[in-house]
Every structure is written in C-alpha cells, then in structure tokens.
Amino acid sequence: MFDSLSERLEGAFKTLKGESKLTELNIAQSVKEIRRALVAADVNYKIAKEFTDTVKDKALGQENVLNAVKPGQLMVKIVNDELVDLMGGTVTDIDIKGKPAVILIAGLQGSGKTTFSGKLAYHLKGNRRKSPLLVACDVYRPAAINQLSVIGEQINVPVYKEMDNQNPVEIALKGIAHAQAHGHDVVIVDTAGRLSIDEKMMEEISNVKEAIQPNETLFVVDAMTGQDAVNTAKSFNDRINYDGVVLTKLDGDTRGGAALSIKYTVGKPIKFVSMGEKMETLDVFHPDRMASRILGMGDIISFVExxxxxxxxxxxxxxxxxxxxxxxxxxxxxxxxxxxxxxxxxxxxxxxxxxxxxxxxxxxxxxxxxxxxxxxxxxxxxxxxxxxxxxxxxxxxxxxxxxxxxxxxxxxxxxxxxxxxxxxxxxxxxxxxxxxxxxxxxxxxxxxxxxxxxxxxx
The missing domain is CATH 1.10.260.30 (Signal recognition particle, SRP54 subunit, M-domain)
Incomplete structure (x- = not known):
C-alpha cells in the first residue's frame, strides 16, 4: 500500500540531506520532487500543484526558525500536516442513530460492495455492540445474494433476501420492517453494482434511497482504480449525494491517488478503508494515521487498537x-x-x-x-x-x-x-x-x- 509514493516522497526529502537550513533554492527542488511523486501516484495535477504550493509557502515561512531541526525533518512535518488536511483532517463517524439505523451501500461493479457490507456488519456487531441485519438488494446477480448469505453465516449476522422479487425498493422496505419486528438496530442494504453511465441503474439507486431515507449512504470505491475512482465518485455524488466514501482493496497495487484526492474533489469524507477478504480487515479512516503510513512512519496506534x-x-x-x-x-x-x-x-x-x-x-x-x-x-x-x-x-x-x-x-x-x-x-x-x-x-x-x-x- 502506497509503497511507490512513500519511496518517491522519501527521495524528495533526501534532496535536503546535508543542508544546514531551508532556503528558497532547496525548498523549490524538494517541492518539485514532491509534486512529481503525487502525480505519479495518480493525483490530479491541479491538486498536486495546489498541495505543493501550500507546502512551499509554509516551508519558506520556516527559513529562519527552528534551526535545531534538520531541514528534512521540518519538510516531513509540513508535508505530513498538509497530507492530513488533504485527506479530510479528522475522523468522520457514521450515523447509526435510530431504531433501526439504515445504511445504504452503493458502488461500481466489482468494487467490493458485498464484501464490505459483511465487514461493516461484523465491525458494528463486534466494536459497536450492534445487532445488524444485512438486506440483499442485488436482484440482477443471483451470486451476489448467495455471497451475502455465505458472509452472513460466516459472521453470524442474519440476511434478509427475496429470491423471487425483482424490485429492490420493495425488498429494502420489507427488510427494514423485518429488522423492526426482530429487534435489529442497524440495517445494511447491499445494492447492485452499477455504472455511472447506466441511466436505468442510477435511477434505481436514487429511488431506493428516496424510499428508505437512510441515515447514511456510503459509496464504495476500488482504491486500485486511482484517479478514475475519484471521477466516478464525483459523478455518483452529483446524482445521489452520498454521505461518505469507502476505499477497498488497499492491500493491492494502490498508488494512492484516490485516497489523497477524493475528499478534495468530491467534498465527502473517507469513512472506512478495507484490505483483503477477511471480515476483520476493515478500519475506520484516520487521515493522520494514513499520512503517517504514507510517509513511512507506521501506525502504531492502530496496531495497538x-x-x-x-x-x-x-x-x-x-x-x-x-x-x-x-x-x-x-x-x-x-x-x-x-x-x-x-x-x-x-x-x-x-x-x-x-x-x-x-x-x-x-x-x-x-x-x-x-x-x-x-x-x-x-x-x-x-x-x-x-x-x-x-x-x-x-x-x-x-x-x-x-x-x-x-x-x-x-x-x-x-x-x-x-x-x-x-x-x-x-x-x-x-x-x-x-x-x-x-x-x-x-x-x-x-x-x-x-x-x-x-x-x-x-
């Protein structure tokens, strides 16, 4: 995860090695390398330039202070702070108030929606002491209903499904009613994967959202698709105005573009990150911890938790x-x-x-x-x-x-x-x-x- 970006950023900081203090010349050289690292990580050039311009301005403001701190260390601190800010600044929790709270899951085909739905149920059950119900609303792919059923059995969470019903709005509403009748306090509605250019499917997810009025709508994005993921997330947000983003497959060959620029582009926070197929591999997104990982400084707090x-x-x-x-x-x-x-x-x-x-x-x-x-x-x-x-x-x-x-x-x-x-x-x-x-x-x-x-x- 982010290995290439981390290496490139480390190279950018090495340009300051041996320097006794920050100067306009060495700052410019380091910032140029940082910009190249971000663009190589599939961050939009406009975002990369704005980011590095801010880093440069802050570094120039440090030219004559903190002489006891090495220039490279000072630049790492500045870049770390800006990365945290770029990715949202603070943790954003999901809204699970209500009896039951309803969470609608949307996303592209193959983004890992169904697996994430199971991981979220497992997370809420184990870490938040909730009693979740999974609702299978992917009526176009029978394997998706079976997959959710298998996941539900694996994590001991019930799944509401109607194999003969082709109306996702009806299934979602009946699932919520079932949750109310059986004492479930969270309903997670897994919907069919869709393409942003598919008008019929986009209309369907809009209708589901309008009918069930969810507490939270989460858009699931495959992190390996980089800047394409950011563009798709924007078009979906324009249509259904979701509440937060989930980045999946962070254990793959992730360049980092989506994680770094999705908040800037869409204006919606990343709420969860997921890696691997195991149900335990779901983490609440912490911008500061992710920045620390990107800069090669690890994340000991998450490890301890x-x-x-x-x-x-x-x-x-x-x-x-x-x-x-x-x-x-x-x-x-x-x-x-x-x-x-x-x-x-x-x-x-x-x-x-x-x-x-x-x-x-x-x-x-x-x-x-x-x-x-x-x-x-x-x-x-x-x-x-x-x-x-x-x-x-x-x-x-x-x-x-x-x-x-x-x-x-x-x-x-x-x-x-x-x-x-x-x-x-x-x-x-x-x-x-x-x-x-x-x-x-x-x-x-x-x-x-x-x-x-x-x-x-x-």
Missing amino acids: KAEMQFDEEKAKKLEKKIRKNKFDFNDFLEQIGQIRKMGDLKSLINMIPGMSKMTKNLDIDDSAFNKVEAIIFSMTPQERNHPELMNLSRKKRIAKGCGHSIEEVNLFLKQFDQMRKMMHKMSKMPGMGTGAPTGGSGKKLGGLAKRRARRKR
Missing part, C-alpha cells in the same frame, strides 16, 4: 505466570498465532510498526507464514504440546512425517521456539516487564495512550 480488540486480560495474566515459570508451551504459542490472525492481514500489521515497511518491502509475507508452524504443532501429541522438553529424535521424526515437513525444518522450529521461550522468561524477570501484551505491564500504558489519543481525535 487491533491488538487490544483481540486481547483477554485474564488469559494474559495466566500466560504471564507461565512465562515467569518458564512453562510457555506449544498450546500457548498456537493461541498467540490465532490472536494475530484475527487482527488481520499479516503484512499490513507489520507495516504499521514504524520502520518495518522498508524491511519487508521485498518480502512475500502473508498468513501462510504460520501454516508450517501450525502443521508441526498439530502433529504433536497433547502431552508433547504441554511439555516441549519431551522432544527427542524419535518424536521429531514422527512429527516430521505427520506434518509433511523435513526433520531439519522441525528441528529449526523447535530451536527457534526454545530460544523464544528462554528470551520471554528472561524478560519476564526484568523490573516493569509483563508479557508484552497490549494490556498488562508496559503495554497497558501504550494501550491506554492509544485510546486517549483516539478519543481526542474523534
């Missing part, structure tokens, strides 16, 4: 006791892997940690990285999982045969596990050190900090 959502304090206390007694076993390790998986896409998580995006740039990291480890552990007996010290050659050979990996791979894993176990035990003895989990020990302070900062930004 994701960890906290999967964290059980009672389990952590038990785990800490086991680590202190050097009793951490393979079952504990499996549980930790499970928690990491629930947090979302592995590479995206790693890239939230400051400095890690450069280190993992050329590495193919995904959830399959855990598959070998899990296969090895699952090939152990319950006794072996509870007592790592039982491992001997005959047990290793049996495990290797059972998991389909070589004895060398099994030995390597066991060696790494032993080293990790010893290190965790050693660290647990240090003053002020807990399990390193998001709450408990020093992590508790970090988690609290994340929450306080998040509340202030909201």
